[in-house]
Amino acid sequence: MFFNSIDFAVFLPVVFAIYWFTQRYGLLYQNIVLLSASYIFYGWWDWKFLSLITISIVSDYFIAHKIHNESVKHKRKKWLWLSLFINLGMLAIFKYFNFFVDNFVEAFQFFGANINSVSLKIILPVGISFYTFQTLSYTIDIYREKIKPSNNFIAFASFVSFFPQLVAGPIERASHLLPQFSILHKFDYHKAVDGSRQILWGMFKKVVIADNCAEYVNVIFAQSDQLSGFILVLGAIFFGIQIYCDFSGYSDIAIGTARLFGFDLKQNFAFPYFSRNVGEFWRRWHISLTSWFRDYLYIPLGGSRSNTIRNIFIIFIVSGFWHGANWTFFMWGLTNALFFLPSILMKQNRKYLDVVAQGKYLPSPKEVILMLTTFGLISFSWIFFRAENLSHALLYVHNIFTIDFFNHSFIPPDINIFKYALTLFFILVLLIIEWLQRHKQHGLELKNNQITNWAIYLSLTSAIFLFGGGEHQFIYFQF
Amino acid sequence: MKKFLIKILIFALLFGLSNLVFLKLIQKYDWNFSKLMEMDAFEDREFDCLIIGNSLAFDGFDMTQFEENGINAYNCAIAGASIKTNLIQLENYLNQNKAPKFIIHGLSSYRNTDFNSEIVFPAVDYLYVDSKLSYRELPMIKFKWMGAELLKKVVSKDHRNAKIYRGQLRTVKMIPDKSQLPKNLLTQIDLGRYENAIYLASIDSICLEHNIKLISIEMPAYFECQNAAPIGPIYYKNSNGIKRSFYNLNNVEFCKLFNPTSDWLGDSHLNLYGSQKFTKYLFDNKIVSY
Numbered sequence: 001m002f003f004n005s006i007d008f009a010v011f012l013p014v015v016f017a018i019y020w021f022t023q024r025y026g027l028l029y030q031n032i033v034l035l036s037a038s039y040i041f042y043g044w045w046d047w048k049f050l051s052l053i054t055i056s057i058v059s060d061y062f063i064a065h066k067i068h069n070e071s072v073k074h075k076r077k078k079w080l081w082l083s084l085f086i087n088l089g090m091l092a093i094f095k096y097f098n099f100f101v102d103n104f105v106e107a108f109q110f111f112g113a114n115i116n117s118v119s120l121k122i123i124l125p126v127g128i129s130f131y132t133f134q135t136l137s138y139t140i141d142i143y144r145e146k147i148k149p150s151n152n153f154i155a156f157a158s159f160v161s162f163f164p165q166l167v168a169g170p171i172e173r174a175s176h177l178l179p180q181f182s183i184l185h186k187f188d189y190h191k192a193v194d195g196s197r198q199i200l201w202g203m204f205k206k207v208v209i210a211d212n213c214a215e216y217v218n219v220i221f222a223q224s225d226q227l228s229g230f231i232l233v234l235g236a237i238f239f240g241i242q243i244y245c246d247f248s249g250y251s252d253i254a255i256g257t258a259r260l261f262g263f264d265l266k267q268n269f270a271f272p273y274f275s276r277n278v279g280e281f282w283r284r285w286h287i288s289l290t291s292w293f294r295d296y297l298y299i300p301l302g303g304s305r306s307n308t309i310r311n312i313f314i315i316f317i318v319s320g321f322w323h324g325a326n327w328t329f330f331m332w333g334l335t336n337a338l339f340f341l342p343s344i345l346m347k348q349n350r351k352y353l354d355v356v357a358q359g360k361y362l363p364s365p366k367e368v369i370l371m372l373t374t375f376g377l378i379s380f381s382w383i384f385f386r387a388e389n390l391s392h393a394l395l396y397v398h399n400i401f402t403i404d405f406f407n408h409s410f411i412p413p414d415i416n417i418f419k420y421a422l423t424l425f426f427i428l429v430l431l432i433i434e435w436l437q438r439h440k441q442h443g444l445e446l447k448n449n450q451i452t453n454w455a456i457y458l459s460l461t462s463a464i465f466l467f468g469g470g471e472h473q474f475i476y477f478q479f
Numbered sequence: 480m481k482k483f484l485i486k487i488l489i490f491a492l493l494f495g496l497s498n499l500v501f502l503k504l505i506q507k508y509d510w511n512f513s514k515l516m517e518m519d520a521f522e523d524r525e526f527d528c529l530i531i532g533n534s535l536a537f538d539g540f541d542m543t544q545f546e547e548n549g550i551n552a553y554n555c556a557i558a559g560a561s562i563k564t565n566l567i568q569l570e571n572y573l574n575q576n577k578a579p580k581f582i583i584h585g586l587s588s589y590r591n592t593d594f595n596s597e598i599v600f601p602a603v604d605y606l607y608v609d610s611k612l613s614y615r616e617l618p619m620i621k622f623k624w625m626g627a628e629l630l631k632k633v634v635s636k637d638h639r640n641a642k643i644y645r646g647q648l649r650t651v652k653m654i655p656d657k658s659q660l661p662k663n664l665l666t667q668i669d670l671g672r673y674e675n676a677i678y679l680a681s682i683d684s685i686c687l688e689h690n691i692k693l694i695s696i697e698m699p700a701y702f703e704c705q706n707a708a709p710i711g712p713i714y715y716k717n718s719n720g721i722k723r724s725f726y727n728l729n730n731v732e733f734c735k736l737f738n739p740t741s742d743w744l745g746d747s748h749l750n751l752y753g754s755q756k757f758t759k760y761l762f763d764n765k766i767v768s769y
Contacts, residue, residue: 187480418631465619466626
């Protein structure tokens, strides 16, 4: 079930009503409502997917207890390996099996050996990378004795399958989210209002900006061998805006929806395009995944204490492959590692921990240059992320520099100019609002008077209905 | 909880109100919608000629020349209308008014428009077809693209200055045709599309039933869409087995009539100057006669 579908528009109020109605019957009933709702939400795509998430829930629930109850270290480790094997095994089969087999066959063919390819006709279960990482962090944290296992199966199952963040995050830690399933939630007016605003802001970003940008991106990337360098650069920038609005829009809707039920999810995007270097960008982009890799991969590898450069490359490349089984993601990760490296080597990666232009309305010229440079580098790396395959990406980059930079118009081909101008206007609106709100959790955290607020709500809603784009799928659902 | 639900209710009410305001605005200011409202109010009218079709016909026929030639005509064409939409419009017109002596049907085949498309123009659906109880009936969803059109009028002087006269959109806005002729110009029209067009056949039947002369025309278009098939009339048998014909005025030689710089309104649509040349040709060559 997509957040931007009529199904969800019916589903959410129904679950909301039932959930708060069951408050009087206690915590168990609240959790049962959430668990049932999450299963319906997830099964809406394909009920067969439910078996995978059930395997994850059941296995990790019991393995966590085994790890906790076991005092012998190597036995604890065996149970952890079992959890890793089950979770990563499912991920490997459903997400990476065909990729590795194809590459294996190609490698053999390169050396003259012909072997028959075996490929599985399987579809990638929606959100498998997200909930796999969420449950993995649970068993690893128990192994590390940071948390204790849950004794409440329903609460644990609700935590793993919590529908607002099930299919595209934020990837929550058990230490933060699981305890919230152990307290009876009482309706909090301010939380619900703020959640509703965040949902509205997320919808605006997704439907009005991301979906409109998608139309131009699709045209530009499909005709990248015929367009001018300028249009290709524009295509990369549009994709940068599209993926930000698509994914952060999803996160806003997820966090806002969770708040309607009294839950707090962690901020997943902190206005990343206002970053002054790539290091800052990665502290502000997809925060739940970046911090996951930091805590469960980078630090165990030695972090910045030993082999820093190797560790940086490893986490960026693994992060690339986490997004998908394609060499384009590998290159995307590699490019980001290369861009990140200078700030590590010059010890600048933790230089910008504050919000840009703190306490000022406008950034300084230096800050503008730094932000534009960072945005430029990140947009360049998005070319690899968006391209169909590696040769397409390389050709795209090659064409930026070889095809006459201004040999076409400044406008992508086959588009409605008025709609294009309107999209640029909405991007400007986004930029202004997010700049003004950059100290806050989301773009619509308002403290205006009631009339201004209502005007904003109605304007955004009207824009969503009247000017929404044609693309509907969330990009990150495929991961 | 109560306070939150009240706010949600207020939001829903305000959103509903916004939809009503939007509906009233497009009914008054949208060219297509306001024309449909005007047509809906027609009763016992006795036009000599009706023009039906989509946007190419909406701005392609100079209605003043019909008047000058003593023909009482009205242009019913709507931007984005399918042939099924034309059929519904015609049926509704004939239910309330007298049959015209002839009908000109402006067709666009240059982009392989689906003649059997089931899509009904939303405002026609709203006015003539029973409304279904669905969220899709919300004006901001149903008439979504009219919102952008309305906004164009706010920001564009050309749009504000365009006038509707007897149903024709008259504008002097010019967008030059910079497209190129295809390397392999089609020399034959795919008649199968005509022969299997069920709604065209229905329009034929209605015209036969009411003794209306039907003139079908493939409208002129940009270079990239033109063909080298004969102007015609080109004959075919419709899906009811009746012999019918149409004129192919998207012919490359015929389209030399138009100045690529000054006669187009954009995307194969004729502006006022183009429509004047086009309509004059129709009268001079007796394509329009009764």
